[in-house]
């Protein structure tokens with residue numbers, strides 16, 4: 001039976017996040033031929049973003065523009081999305097498992113008195129409907145869930161479900177919804193961006209991560225060069241952050257970011273369980289470590305035993321040569 005699915009899209013600095021397109025792809029699957037409606041909220045003219053969502057597979061889009069939605073606040077965005085949900089009465093809702101997704105979806109689920117399956121990494125068809133897989137215990141195990149009644153409400157981990165190809169010929173209805181956003185108790189005084197310019201770590205397809213072995217902030221420079229060459233981002237272990245070699249916004253792991261790039265290059269990282277919790281689901285893992293007994297090799301697809309200060313510049317050089 002076809003279903004109507006609402007995709008809650010998200011933008012960062014005026015650009016739609018990739019995970020929104022991935023959510024649309026999942027929305028299409030879950031709809032089984034029904035309608036996929038995408039929604040985006042913010043300030044000012046949101047039409048071009050709405051049209052982009054349609055090009056990535058949504059059938060139509062609903063925008064909620066309001067000066068109160070200029071920056072994220074839990075109360076403001078929850079009110080905006082709840083109003084769209086009330087208008088659309090969807091059978092299913094999909095959103096990215098991002099900082100905002102993690103914050104807003106439990107609030108919405110509680111208002112809707114429905115369940116929420118968060119951090120989904122895989123979806124397949126089963127005898128009792130769609131089966132959603134999600135990691136538990138910091139990625140040490142997976143659980144599979146089905147929805148037996150009510151709204152199918154899921155958040156998806158970025159980089160796990162492939163987005164559809166953009167189709168510039170697609171068009172659809174874009175409507176706006178006026179929402180009287182009120183009682184915002186959160187006052188955003190300033191937004192301080194800590195991550196460096198360039199590729200967003202949580203959505204990067206390639207990550208070059210450095211551990212304690214980088215020895216200092218300058219030790220990250222060859223890693224950044226390799227990441228730049230591969231169009232990726234730089235990440236770090238907690239030991240590297242604790243030592244002050246880089247900003248905490250780069251930390252990957254149980255108490256840092258959870259990432260699933262296509263390629264993860266761990267440079268001088270021992271592979272502590274708390275680090276693995278944030279990266280073990282990466283599609284291909286390359287480890288560079290001078291200790292052949294290092295635990296990182298137990299999960300690596302490719303291992304290079306040696307000094308990062310010798311190997312990383314050589315890798316960068318080889319990749320540069322391949323491009324010429």
Ligand code: FAD
Pocket residue numbers: 210211212213236237238239240251252253254255256257267268269270271272273274275278288289290291294306307308309
């Ligand atoms: P080390 O364990 O010191 O490893 C350094 C590695 O570099 C070694 O394997 C060594 O052989 C290798 N090496 C040294 N020099 C070179 C060289 N020149 N070339 C090649 N290899 C070299 N950690 C995280 O990363 N993320 C988290 O989110 C996180 N959360 C935590 C939460 C809790 C509650 C706790 C208790 C710990 C947490 N940790 C986390 C810390 C974690 O336990 C480890 O201490 C940390 O991951 C170790 O970082 P590391 O691998 O960079 O350093």
